Amino acid sequence: MxxxxxxxxxxxxxxxxxxxxxxxxxxxxxxxxxxxxxxxxxxxxxxxxxxxxxxxxxxxxxxxxxxxxxxxxxxxxxxxxxxxxxxxxxxxxxxxxxxxxxxxxxxxxxxxxxxxxxxxxxxxxxxxxxxxxxxxxxxxxxxxxxxxxxxxxxxxxxxxxxxxxxxxxxxxxxxxxxxxxxxxxxxKPAVRTHTKEYIFEQFIRLVERYFREQHKIGFYANRLHLTSKYLSAVIRSASGLTAGQWIREYLIIEARALLKMGKMSIQQISNELNFYDQSHFGVFFKKYAGCSPRAYQKT
Structure with a gap:
């Protein structure tokens, strides 16, 4: 890819x-x-x-x-x-x-x-x-x-x-x-609200809505009235990925798109995705995308 x-x-x-x-x-x-x-x-x-x-x-x-x-x-x-x-x-x-x-x-x-x-x-x-x-x-x-x-x-x-x-x-x-x-x-058969499939779907909906502002599992667990430990176990069981991996996946997809669009500076993208500062965003992006944000923009 x-x-x-x-x-x-x-x-x-x-x-x-x-x-x-x-x-x-x-x-x-x-x-x-x-x-x-x-x-x-x-x-x-x-x-x-x-x-x-x-x-x-x-x-x-x-x-x-x-x-x-x-x-x-x-x-x-x-x-x-x-x-x-x-x-x-x-x-x-x-x-x-x-x-x-x-x-x-x-x-x-x-x-x-x-x-x-x-x-x-x-x-x-x-x-x-x-x-x-x-x-x-x-x-x-x-x-x-x-x-x-x-x-x-x-x-x-x-x-x-x-x-x-x-x-x-x-x-x-x-x-x-x-x-x-x-x-x-x-x-389709009704999905009971306590099944792992239902919890996973509700989690994904929340991630798609809030991933730019909320990076911590605890936020999503609170919205679903679950403990972070239980939510993490359910998400892994339902999807094969951890809750944190899903949040990172959406962040990386959005970061790549914003970087390539070229309408925002790296600092602005860092702010848009609610990172503490540009340095923290750079470390995150390099770890999961394989290169720095600036290097990615130039590819």
């Missing part, structure tokens, strides 16, 4: 996909390689490079498969499966089948209108059930392909109400998947 986290710059994307986008807020494409490639990373070099975006991305696998990593989770996306990447997540392609065919949508928050329930359901699916891909029935898949073709027509026309029409097409896709997701989740 490359240590570099590439920030997807949508100003560049909209320049490249001018015929496949609208008002610099929405892109529809059938080539995931083109979406992820940039001036620095060619189409044939995108494997094993982490990408990060501030927008929402939907990937629908039409044929073939891809193997990838989303934040800390590795998975395979196969035919008739859909993946949603929410803002701030880090996505890394590991393998692409020769026959891979996809539908890819990239949407700014301003384009999404009132679809917060859909993305809340997606995050529930990812965090609580540890599933990234959503399996789509054949009939819904055929409809998704039809919707994509209709969207492409409107993008080519660029008529007066193209944006509004495309938004409604996307809403149809959202509500189809949302209904499917709700149905699938109600069919």
């Amino acid at each position: 490359s240590d570099t986290v590439i920030q997807i710059k949508h100003s560049e994307l909209f320049d490249v996909f001018v015929n496949e986008s609208i008002e610099e807020s929405f892109i529809a494409s059938d080539n995931i390689k083109n979406i992820l490639s940039s001036e620095n990373i060619g189409e044939e070099e995108i494997l094993n490079f982490p990408f990060r975006t501030n927008e929402s991305i939907i990937i629908i696998c039409v044929e073939g498969y891809l193997k990838a990593k989303l934040d800390t989770k590795s998975f395979m996306l196969e035919k008739n499966e859909l993946l949603v990447i929410v803002p701030k997540q880090i996505f890394e392609l590991k393998e692409i089948s020769p026959d891979l065919s996809t539908i890819v949508y990239i949407m700014k928050t301003s384009f999404l209108d009132n679809n917060t329930s859909f993305f809340e359901a997606i995050q529930l699916q990812q965090h609580f059930f540890r599933e990234n891909g959503i399996q789509i029935p054949e009939s819904m898949m055929n409809e998704a392909i039809t919707i994509y073709r209709l969207i492409k027509q409107k993008l080519e026309e660029k008529g007066m109400f193209s944006r509004q029409i495309i938004q409604q097409y996307i809403n149809v896709q959202f509500y189809n998947v949302y209904a499917l997701l709700q149905q699938q989740n109600t069919q």
Whole structure:
């Protein structure tokens, strides 16, 4: 895996996909390689490079498969499966089948209108059930392909109400998947609140929310009304990693992304991630990333 986290710059994307986008807020494409490639990373070099975006991305696998990593989770996306990447997540392609065919949508928050329930359901699916891909029935898949073709027509026309029409097409896709997701989740066995799986999922949710400010296990144990010793034992049993390792994993992922984005100084990143000072941050980063923050920025 490359240590570099590439920030997807949508100003560049909209320049490249001018015929496949609208008002610099929405892109529809059938080539995931083109979406992820940039001036620095060619189409044939995108494997094993982490990408990060501030927008929402939907990937629908039409044929073939891809193997990838989303934040800390590795998975395979196969035919008739859909993946949603929410803002701030880090996505890394590991393998692409020769026959891979996809539908890819990239949407700014301003384009999404009132679809917060859909993305809340997606995050529930990812965090609580540890599933990234959503399996789509054949009939819904055929409809998704039809919707994509209709969207492409409107993008080519660029008529007066193209944006509004495309938004409604996307809403149809959202509500189809949302209904499917709700149905699938109600069919899953209830997770009792005292099981280790439930505790692990609640712990991960807390880490994703607070890891920038809170690095100590005790904080998470208190929020879950458990002792630090018991929480540590449960997390190791449920995941194979200690609670401290999970917190460090999220800190390192965030630190790498911030360092490569180049918008903040090392001191500012140290403050952002709530380290005592820049020196402590440097020692932490070198121990777990293998080089100093400054050396990492220059790679």
